[in-house]
Amino acid sequence: MDIFSLFTLCGGLAFFLYGMTTMSKSLEKMAGGKLERLLKRMTSNPFKSLLLGAGITIAIQSSSAMTVMLVGLVNSGVMELGQTIGVIMGSNIGTTLTAWILSLAGIESESVFVNLLKPENFSPVIALVGIILIMGSKKQKRRDIGRILVGFSILMYGMELMKDSVSPLADMPEFSSLLTAFNNPLLGVLVGAVFTGVIQSSAASVGILQALAMTGSITYGMAVPIIMGQNIGTCVTALISSIGVNRNAKRVSVIHISFNVIGTVVGLILFYGGNLLFHFPFMNAAVGAVGIAFCHTVFNVFTTLLLLPFSRQLEKLARRAISDETRSEQFAFLDPLLLRTPGVAISECVSMTNQMGAVAHENLLDAVRQLSDYQEAREALITENEDKLDIYEDRLGDYLVKISQHGVSMSDIRTVSRLLHAIGDFERIGDHALNLQESARELHEKDLHFSDAAKEELEVLLTALNDIMALAFDSFAANDPMAAREVEPLEETIDQLIDEIKVRHIHRLQTGECTIQLGFVLNDLLTNFERVSDHCSNIAVCVIESQADDLDPHAYISRLKTDQSFAAGLDRDMAKYRLPQA
CATH class of the missing domain: 1.20.58.220 (Phosphate transport system protein phou homolog 2; domain 2)
Structure with missing residues (x-):
C-alpha cells in the first residue's frame, strides 16, 4: 500500500459521504411534511414510537438527521420529551439497513442473477436512470427520485473505492500487528466512537469497517467493540445540535447518549463475560461485510429490547442530568435545527x-x-x-x-x-x-x-x-x-x-x-x-x-x-x- 492508496481511500470516503448526504437530503425533501405528521401521531405507546422511528430513519437513511429533527421539535414545543424515547430507539434499528445494503458488495457467485445483487454491478444502471430523471423530467418529484438514485450510486462507488484502496493491507504484516491492539475492547470502543464522532455518520464508519473486513484481517473480537463504539460516536451530532436550545431539547441528546452508553456497557459485559464462560469459537474468526451488518443489527436490537421497558427511567435520568429552567419562555417557537x-x-x-x-x-x-x-x-x-x-x-x-x-x-x-x-x-x-x-x-x-x-x-x-x-x-x-x-x-x-x-x-x-x-x-x-x-x-x-x-x-x-x-x-x-x- 502506497500514498496513492491513501488518496484513493480519502476520495472513496468523500464519495461515500457525499452520496449519503445527497440521498438523505433528497429523501427528506420528498417526504416533506409527512415526517412531521407521522411524528405528531406519537402516543404514549412506546412500540408505535419504536416502529415509526425505525420507519422514518429507513426512509431518510439518517439516524443523525432523525435525532436533530427530534431536538428541534422538542425545542419548538411540538413534541414532549417522553415521545422521543421510542423514536430514538427505533432510529438506531432503522440505521442498520445501510450496513445490510453495503454488505451486498461481498457477494461472491458465478450466477449472473446473484451477481446482479452486487451494488457495484447494478449501481451504474441506477446512476444512469437517475441522471435521465434529473435532466429529462420537468416534475420536481421525479428529479428528486433521480437525485436519490444518483446519491445511492455515488455512495456505492465510494464504498468500492475504499474497498479497493485497503485491499493491499491484507498482505502487510505491519497492519496485522497494528490490529492486535484492537483485541483490547476498550480501545476498540474508543476508536469506533472517536472516528464516528469525527465524520458524524455511523453508517459511513460501519461502511469503512466493512471495507476493512473484506481484507480478511478483522475478527469478530475486534469488530464487536468497534461497532459498539460507533453507536456512541453517532451521538456527537445530537450533542452539537443541542447547543443553544432549551433544557428540554438538551434532554433529547442526554437520552440518546444514555441509551447508547448503557447499551455498550451492558453489551461488553455480557459479550466478554459470555466469552470467558463459553469460549466463543468465532472470536478469532475473520468477519465479513455481512457479519458486521449482522453484529450491528443484533447490538441495536438487543439494546432496544433491553432499555425499552425502562423508557420512563431514561426520561427521569435526562431530567436529573439537565435540571428545570427557573423560568419558561412566553411561548415556544420554531427552532433553526x-x-x-x-x-x-x-x-x-x-x-x-x-x-x-x-x-x-x-x-x-x-x-x-x-x-x-x-x-x-x-x-x-x-x-x-x-x-x-x-x-x-x-x-x-x-x-x-x-x-x-x-x-x-x-x-x-x-x-x-x-x-x-x-x-x-x-x-x-x-x-x-x-x-x-x-x-x-x-x-x-x-x-x-x-x-x-x-x-x-x-x-x-x-x-x-x-x-x-x-x-x-x-x-x-x-x-x-x-x-x-x-x-x-x-x-x-x-x-x-x-x-x-x-x-x-x-x-x-x-x-x-x-x-x-x-x-x-x-x-x-x-x-x-x-x-x-x-x-x-x-x-x-x-x-x-x-x-x-x-x-x-x-x-x-x-x-x-x-x-x-x-x-x-x-x-x-x-x-x-x-x-x-x-
Missing part, C-alpha cells in the same frame, strides 16, 4: 401560522366584545396578544425566508409564499383589533352610547364581519380554495353595508339623532371593519393563489366580479345580511 429538514420546517410553519391566525381572530373578537361589554382585563389580553402577533410576524417571516434558501420543492415554495403573504394580513388584523379597543375605551370613558338604530345596523355588520373572518381563517387553515372563493362576495357585501350605514349616519346627524363626537367614533369603527374584511379577502386569495400557477391576484378579483357565481353569491349575502328598515 428544523431547517436541516425543510419539509418538516415548512409543515411546522404552517402549524405556527395557523396558530397566529387563531390569535388574530380571537383578538379581533375580543375587541368587538369591548364595544358592548368593556373590561380592563380583556384590554390587557388584547394588548398582550398584539405583541405576540408582532413576534409571530417577525420570527415567522425571517424563518420562512431562510427555508426558501434550502432547496425546497415547487410545492413547498408555493406554501412558503402563501404563508409569507398571510402573516402580514394576520398582523394587520391584530393592529385593527387594537384600534377597535381604543375606540371601545373612548366610548367607555366618555360614557357614549349609539342610538338604537345604529346599534341594530352595527349588529348586522358585525355578524357579517365575524362570518367572513371565520370563512377566511378556516379556508386558510384547511388550504381549501373552494371555501376561499366564498369570501369575495361577502367582502363586497360588507363594503356595501358600510356605505349604506354611512349614508344613514349622515341622515341621523342632519336630524339631530346623533352627535358629531359619536360620528367620529362610528367612522373609525367602520374604517377598521372595512380594512379587516379587505385582509380576509387577501387571505382567501392567498389560498386560491397557492393552488394555481401564475395567478395575478388583481386580475383574478377583477375577473371574479364579472362572474355569474360571484353575482349569485353577492345576491345571497346581501339578502342574508340585510340592514333593518330606516
